[in-house]
Amino acid sequence: MPKIPALRTISLLSASLLVTLGATACGPDEDDAGRTESAPSATAELPASLTSQKLDWQPCRAPSTAQGAGAKPGKLPDGTAWECTNLKAPLDYAKPAGDTIDLAMIRAKAKGGGKRIGSLVFNFGGPGGSGVATLPGYAQAARSLHSQYDLVSFDPRGVGNSAGVTCLSDKELDKQRGETHDLAGTAEQNKQTAAACAKKSGKVLPHVGTESAARDMDLMRQVLGDAKLNYFGISYGTELGGVYAHLFPKHVGRTVLDAVVDPTQDSVQESLDQAKGFQLALDNYLAHCVKTPGTCAYRSPEDGRRQIAQLLAKIGKQPLPTKSGRKLTKEQAVLGIAETLYAKEAWPVLSASLSHAEQGSGDNLLMLADSYLGRDDKGHYNNMEPANAAISCADTKQRPTLKEVQAKLPEFRKASPIFGELTATGLLSCTGWPVTGKADTPEVSAPGAAPIVVIGNAGDPATPVAGARKMAEKLGKGVGMLLTVKGEGHGTYGVNECATKAVNGHLLNGKVPADGTVCS
Secondary structure, three states: OOOOOOOOOOOOOOHHHHHHOOOOOOOOOEOOOOOEEOOOOOOOOOOHHHHOOOOOOEEOOOOOOOOOOOOOOOOOOOOOOOEEEEEEEEOOOOOOOOOEEEEEEEEEOOOOOOOOOEEEEEEOOOOOOOHHHHHHHHOOOOHHHHOOEEEEEEOOOOOOOOOOOOOOOHHHHHHHHOOOOOHHHHHHHHHHHHHHHHHHHOOOHHHOOHHHHHHHHHHHHHHHOOOOEEEEEEOHHHHHHHHHHHHOHHHEEEEEEEOOOOOOOOHHHHHHHHHHHHHHHHHHHHHHHHHOOOOOOOOOHHHHHHHHHHHHHHHHHOOEEOOOOOEEOHHHHHHHHHHOOOOHHHHHHHHHHHHHHHOOOOHHHHHHHHHHHOEOOOOOEOOHHHHHHHHHHHHEOOOOOHHHHHHHHHHHHHHOOOOHHHHHHHHHOOOOOOEEOOEOOOOOOOOOOOOEEEEEEEEOOOOOOHHHHHHHHHHOOOOEEEEEEEEEOOOOOOOOHHHHHHHHHHHHHOOOOOOOEEEO
């Protein structure tokens, strides 16, 4: 198999791509193993040169290739222009007066007549997603919040334009994605990639973990002039929010965590749950399509699972041709399928893409896989995948061996005949990584923090709903307030009316939904 990461907790599938595909969419010390240690916990006071810095807001330029490229953001419907700047932060929080890095930020100042509450900082997940590139596209969903908040986001350290991690060239990535290897070959390929990351980004790799990103957010809060951090975290952004609450419980403002990562699971458990989650989402798609005339050609959900498995096995033996001249591999086909399961609105795209593949065309599924992997139509990759690996491997201490992953394969295949093998392969992502990880699981307990709304969706493929319950428990009694949605897809705000109303009530009016609230 090619070097493919574990299934992420964020989709890059854009509305424009849905339309294209025919859907209607809305400086460290080395340890004795030759690896550097991830940045330690730090409590040193930050210098005034950082906490009192003045941000130079300017009109935003178009996103860079590392951020995902595209056009520069246009004004909001109310005429508000997007502004961008850089925030200086310590490279190493244990040495706050030492080297600094620039963190790219974006904002749209509050407008709409309501009393301004302050800044509302967003993180959209990944890890590795560019907040600077993502927020303008999310602003329509957050239009009610813009009336009283400056909408703010940023590229976390290691991501996009914030000391973005770089590893392989576009040509090297295309070569990897187009090749097929067994597990041993994948492990060797991962080691080669890790060596390239160390060569090109070795200075920042020990300092891109979630704890450092949480400290960046508290510095951001101070520089923005907010007494407390008002925060909206989605997907991996929920883990970041939980870590922030643990480190700075007295600084927690109005906070929402949507599509929640389970803070009690290590990387193996998380990957296994993701395999089950994506299989559940696929089964829900199949149950829907067989009941909807003209949606798909399957006679039953069981028939659909069987035909999809047979199609993938065929592609594994003979990759499908595409008009671009590139071939669609089995692993790319699985990623293409996964990309459509983050939102129910993408199910028609899945039906069309599977139909085209059955007819011998890999074009649609390859386009979806490219979207997942951050490759644009010019063959350029954003830095989502290297950033994802760098942040994940800085956070987790787990480094499963080849033999351990081979032993896990039957369990993963049983969990999901479609996604199990790919998610098991993702366990090798940190093999040979030059930085040792921080812990098995993140610490999110936040006694004394203000109430945090924690939202889980029953049909979420990437962050199964059980993770929201565990996050609410770990945040602590009176802090984690659980809201469960009986729906499909990854994330609920702007999709489910009940959840959206609850979030707006909390963020705009300070009204906390009752713990255990359920939205249909």
